Amino acid sequence: EAGVTQFPSHSVIEKGQTVTLRCDPISGHDNLYWYRRVMGKEIKFLLHFVKESKQDESGMPNNRFLAERTGGTYSTLKVQPAELEDSGVYFCASSQERFYEQFFGPGTRLTVL
Amino acid sequence: AQRVTQPEKLLSVFKGAPVELKCNYSYSGSPELFWYVQYSRQRLQLLLRHISRESIKGFTADLNKGETSFHLKKPFAQEEDSAMYYCALSPSGGYQKVTFGTGTKLQVIP
Numbered sequence: 001e002a003g004v005t006q007f008p009s010h011s012v013i014e015k016g017q018t019v020t021l022r023c024d025p026i027s028g029h030d031n032l033y034w035y036r037r038v039m040g041k042e043i044k045f046l047l048h049f050v051k052e053s054k055q056d057e058s059g060m061p062n063n064r065f066l067a068e069r070t071g072g073t074y075s076t077l078k079v080q081p082a083e084l085e086d087s088g089v090y091f092c093a094s095s096q097e098r099f100y101e102q103f104f105g106p107g108t109r110l111t112v113l
Numbered sequence: 114a115q116r117v118t119q120p121e122k123l124l125s126v127f128k129g130a131p132v133e134l135k136c137n138y139s140y141s142g143s144p145e146l147f148w149y150v151q152y153s154r155q156r157l158q159l160l161l162r163h164i165s166r167e168s169i170k171g172f173t174a175d176l177n178k179g180e181t182s183f184h185l186k187k188p189f190a191q192e193e194d195s196a197m198y199y200c201a202l203s204p205s206g207g208y209q210k211v212t213f214g215t216g217t218k219l220q221v222i223p
Contacts, residue, residue, distance in 0.1 A: 043216075
C-alpha cells in the first residue's frame with residue numbers, strides 16, 4: 001500500500017510568486033494534517049482536515065496560506081504571495097481515525113528567493 | 114501554551130555506548146508524549162508513545178510528570194540508530210494536533 005505522497009518534492013520560487021503544494025493521504029484516511037519546519041526551528045502544526053472540513057486551522061500563519069481538501073481526498077496548500085520566511089519543509093500526514101497514529105509524507109522543500 | 118524542548122541539537126556517541134536524548138515539555142494538563150524518528154532519506158515515523166510502555170528497537174522512554182520530562186534511552190547504541198529524533202506531545206486522548214521539539218541529531222560513531 002502506498003504511503004502518504006506529496007508533490008512536488010522540491011520547489012524554488014521567487015518572492016511574490018504563488019506555489020501550490022499537494023498531498024495525497026493514505027487511501028481511506030479521513031484525517032489529514034499539514035505541518036511545516038522552518039530552518040532551525042521545530043516542526044509546527046498548520047491545520048487538520050476531517051474529510052473535507054477544516055477541524056483545526058489554528059496553526060495557519062496568515063491569510064497568504066490557503067488549504068483545501070475538495071472531496072475529502074487529496075489536499076492542496078497554496079501560498080500566495082510567497083515571502084522569504086515561508087521557506088522550509090512542508091509535511092503532510094494522515095490518519096484513519098483522529099486518535100490513531102499519523103503517517104507522514106516525505107515533505108515538500110520550499111525555497112523562496 | 115504547550116511546548117517541547119530538546120536541549121541538544123547534536124548528540125554523538127560511540128557504538129555500544131548508552132544513549133539518552135533529553136526532552137522536557139510544558140502543558141497544562143496531561144498530554145500524550147511521543148518520540149518520532151527520521152532516518153536519512155526516509156520520512157518521519159513514530160518510534161514510540163508513552164502510554165504503550167513498549168520498547169522499540171531497544172529504545173525506551175519514561176514519562177516523569179514531576180520533572181515534565183520524557184527522555185529517550187537505549188543501553189547500547191548501534192550505527193543504524195543514527196538519525197534525527199523528535200520529541201512530541203499532543204492533547205490527552207490521542208494524536209490530533211502534535212507539537213514537536215526542534216529535534217536532536219544522534220550520531221553513532223563506529
